[in-house]
Amino acid sequence: MSEPTADPSSPAFSGASTASPLRTAARPAAEFKGLSHPALRLMLNEPDDAAIAAALDALLGDDEDAFEWQPVVVDAARIGTAESVDVGAVVARLRASHLHPVALAGAHGALRGEAERLQLGWLAALPERRGRAAEAAAEAADVPGAAPASSAAAAPAAAAAETSAAAPAQAEPAADAPPAAAPAATQAAMVIERPVRSGQQVYARERDLIVIGDVSPGAEVIADGHVHVYGTLGGRAIAGARGRRDAGIFTLGLRAELVAVSGIYRTFEDGVPAQHAGKPVRISLEADADTLSMRPL
Incomplete structure (x- = not known):
């Protein structure tokens, strides 16, 4: 009597499983966790839009594949409360070079509305970390x-x-x-x-x-x-x-x-x-x- 043959299309043959993925009862389907992840920090040292644009051109060049959408925090702590800077132009230049601005840090309150418009996070001043x-x-x-x-x-x-x-x-x-x-x-x-x-x-x-x-x-x-x-x-x-x-x-x-x-x-x-x-x-x-x-x- 011949042995029965397995159907190649069946889950038993392929090793596939029709069961739903295992879940641990104590673990929710989604949760927040703290994260420490390296990000680029773009320091704005003066409120001169033309000088900032020139500095970004020198830093970023024309290679759109150099950064692979790395996250960037734009640090405006050195911009005085009576001074303004075109954050939108900075963000647009970063995105054009395949960088991903995620937050504005250390900026004075007058720039908060601009951060919200650009869908940037709002961070307190970052430590200088000048060991x-x-x-x-x-x-x-x-x-x-x-x-x-x-x-x-x-x-x-x-x-x-x-x-x-x-x-x-x-x-x-x-x-x-x-x-x-x-x-x-x-x-x-x-x-x-x-x-x-x-x-x-x-x-x-x-x-x-x-x-x-x-x-x-x-x-x-x-x-x-x-x-x-x-x-x-x-x-x-x-x-x-x-x-x-x-x-x-x-x-x-x-x-x-x-x-x-x-x-x-x-x-x-x-x-x-x-x-x-x-x-x-x-x-x-x-x-x-x-x-x-x-x-x-």
Whole structure:
């Protein structure tokens, strides 16, 4: 007698189930939970609509695929109560670049109606979060009018002044004196398994930083140890932020705006040199000089 055969279209054959999804009796169908999620914070530093528009154009560029609808909080805490700003124009520009404004923070009461019209949340003033180490890293990254590393003989004092309120500015070492050794990074590396988008900053304190993905133009990656970018480095990268001279920057594709090691920096206003552009590169300090070297990986 032959064995009965299963019907391939039947739930028993396919493994499908006609039963409704299991529900836990104590759990409601919907509920609110607290959430801590990273969002971009757009700081409005002055109530000049034209200046804000120009700054946004410089930050966002023309690449509509760079942000993937990341949430943005527009921080207007630095706009005075007697001043006004075109929040609608800011929101429209962000949305045009595939960013998603979700709230207005720290704004004076006169802007509340505009926030409601634009369907933005209303947040109290956000903390500045200017810790000593974070402030050191942020100031080290913000080097206005930086000169190329080839003119580094005049740069160390200026670069040191930019580094930190946390650590005293380092005087330029004498030509015949060996530089003081900075403490090596001892903690496990910080690993970021996502791209770092424009406007974001990542700081690995007393450790190496590993980014698995691209670093967009306008983003900053900073470490007291080495910086590794397993992708294209298109923003700013700072290694040895607290003076570690043997730190280095490693990337699979160099398109950076600025690179720095132990306070010695180089900018690329005219683009990365052709022999290194878009290629795997290691950047480090020369052993006996305050100059940066770029070598193929």
